[in-house]
Amino acid sequence: MKTHSQASLKPRKTPVQARSGVTVEAILESTIQVLLSHGAERLTTTRVAERAGVSVGTLYQYYPNKRSLLFAVLERHLGNVVSAVERACRENSHRPLNVMVAAVVQAFVDAKLARRDASVALYAVAPDLDGEALIAKLTKRAETAMSSMLRTAPGVRFSQIEFTVFMFLSAIAGATRALLEVGTSQEMEENLRRHLVLLGQAYLKSAAGQNRARKTRGRLQLPGEQSA
Amino acid sequence: MKTHSQASLKPRKTPVQARSGVTVEAILESTIQVLLSHGAERLTTTRVAERAGVSVGTLYQYYPNKRSLLFAVLERHLGNVVSAVERACRENSHRPLNVMVAAVVQAFVDAKLARRDASVALYAVAPDLDGEALIAKLTKRAETAMSSMLRTAPGVRFSQIEFTVFMFLSAIAGATRALLEVGTSQEMEENLRRHLVLLGQAYLKSAAGQNRARKTRGRLQLPGEQSA
């Protein structure tokens, strides 16, 4: 199993003074820029500092090691996305399922595209970060928010709501990621939004239906058998 | 943009002799093992060679540099997955849409889970590999195969078949990846298969329906409006 020297991932000091705030902001932003321009493999703390217009020493005053820096960037970005999703969930309780889905998709895609550079850049760093812990935490938040919302959807009931939400979120995240990685155009983005809504609505309705369906039809259709 | 010293990514020599075949196999397998045990950041050519029971020198006889090694591993793994999907597509032409979806999902998940260790390990290396080129090529193959198949589905017609297939594949890949990353259980895997089929069937039917729907209803339901 990956044994990462358990160096703290937490920032060293929280910037309280005005100047520090600017410095930290510059460092985080530079990290994304260097990630985009040089790739994860060639991101060095020196390069980040240089781009941010500070010395390496300064960088290390705020982040005790390289991983904690990357972690901070990732955390902020994903945190924003999750917060957007949470807000959408809060604001759309008791609406029809279709509306819920459309709202969540819109929030998610908007948040991702708002910082599409960061989104793309960060796909490359999560692996080496024990990002799993972070991802797990954030995923949980999103799942919780969405589950709560879905339970208020009129006329629908999910038998496996947790897992369904997990599938929903990871599917739209996967599709969005794939699109961002191949590169987007205005048109592609519109397609993405439209199809994500389609996919989400179709899936959730289907998953809700499963509830009753399983009782009557027994099981899913598998390859090798003829549909009636 | 990432500027990678354009060292050849191609293996140095094709292993024709029996012995070479064994050696190469050992090297590729060790790569995955080291990836899993040490993480991408701490994968070194020396470590891979050591684990494979050969000297570094020997490793470099087959792969001119580290990236070509990783590339080979990634290529083989993804190639297997895509081939499985292609086969499923070939074998399910003219079947009902539901069957097609179930077949592709099964092929995809089977291939991924057959080497779940490799799947997980490789998520971490693709980014630093200009994997995009490779991914693009393989994605293209899968898309082509699936598009061909879908065009033979009885009674269905897709207006944006290319994009729809892209969405379908990246969505199920995203969900599968997410599940593998959090760690799976027997039960989770069954849920995954069932829900992927559900999701795929629901989405494709919906996307096919869109065809006509758009003519009549004009546009998708967006948040903020009441559904009828």
Place this chain on the structure above:
Amino acid sequence: MKTHSQASLKPRKTPVQARSGVTVEAILESTIQVLLSHGAERLTTTRVAERAGVSVGTLYQYYPNKRSLLFAVLERHLGNVVSAVERACRENSHRPLNVMVAAVVQAFVDAKLARRDASVALYAVAPDLDGEALIAKLTKRAETAMSSMLRTAPGVRFSQIEFTVFMFLSAIAGATRALLEVGTSQEMEENLRRHLVLLGQAYLKSAAGQNRARKTRGRLQLPGEQSA
């Protein structure tokens, strides 16, 4: 030969005001604590300041550089020890040799043990301090004091008094150091005191006797020959 940037080793300002006195005291004490808790290699000016409850800037107001700080600590500690020895020497002129020895040993050990933490901690810094100069100066003081005293010992005469005193002092210092480094117990300390006195008395008597002995017996017994 060691070339040390000849930055001044002298403190920057003499603490005359009451507040400064407290500050300087805190700084010196913290130095010892950090030395003990982190080791010489990881003693940093920032850490010392932090522990002393002042800012680095303040520390640098009193000591122009790190070495001057360490030098001050070492000087104070060794100075105390030497002063104790000097006092013992002054107070025991004209006493019998045995009393002189016992008095010096007691003074030395008392001084060392009074700050055993400092004693141990400082063994680690002397080397990198050109401590030799300081040590030489202090050793000189101790030697002078002790030689003066010994010359007043009734009925004894040393042929090589300087060297004999050097041997005496470095031997008891060596034994004390060794004991402190392995860690002491109440019982060990008593043994130390007793045996140091024993050793000192025996050696000095023997060295005094040598005077005449050399004339009659010619030379020391060496291994390989049978004693009569």
Place this chain on the structure above:
Amino acid sequence: MKTHSQASLKPRKTPVQARSGVTVEAILESTIQVLLSHGAERLTTTRVAERAGVSVGTLYQYYPNKRSLLFAVLERHLGNVVSAVERACRENSHRPLNVMVAAVVQAFVDAKLARRDASVALYAVAPDLDGEALIAKLTKRAETAMSSMLRTAPGVRFSQIEFTVFMFLSAIAGATRALLEVGTSQEMEENLRRHLVLLGQAYLKSAAGQNRARKTRGRLQLPGEQSA
């Protein structure tokens, strides 16, 4: 307490091949040279490698970190000294006490002076090395050897032989060290040898006498009382 990252102190690979042997030897020797010419504080692995005529990388093939290198040098040097003492002890069993002492002193001083440069240089590194563990081990060896020998001395019996040996060894080590640190001359060295023998013989005889003496005279003479 000093918390040293418990990086292995053991060498990475034992040099079996001829060339490696030469390389390792060169590295160890350079370490001493750099220690002497630059001081412990300014000893860097790069400098050592440079002086040894190899690259840093090579150095790190044999020693996993700086401390393990210093440790190896210290271990070898002290090991030699202790071995010499052990040999002397083995070869002088059953001889008169005076001969024993003279033999051990000679062995010790010879070993120290044979590599007086190393001796001096290494005084500076032991502290930051957890040298204590090593020192403890080696001291134990020397103590054991000497205790064994002393028990065979005709007509003598020690009540606290362990402690007495400890005092003896650390006293002569201390005196030798002090002399080496102030710098020696031919004449000084002769004096050192002569006085160490004197000191050792006098102390051991006295300590052996203590045995009976304590019964009759009760206690040692302390300052402040008149000797009869």
Place this chain on the structure above:
DNA sequence: CATGAATGAGGTTTCATTCAT
């Protein structure tokens, strides 16, 4: 005066790659 953010030279260590054996 005191503070502590900023500096950046320089130290330790890793690791892809080569090449003499």
Place this chain on the structure above:
DNA sequence: TATGAATGAAACCTCATTCAT
């Protein structure tokens, strides 16, 4: 052909010291 010792560029990180506030 296989080996693995040697290389050295380059990465990460520390810390003595300064100086604007």
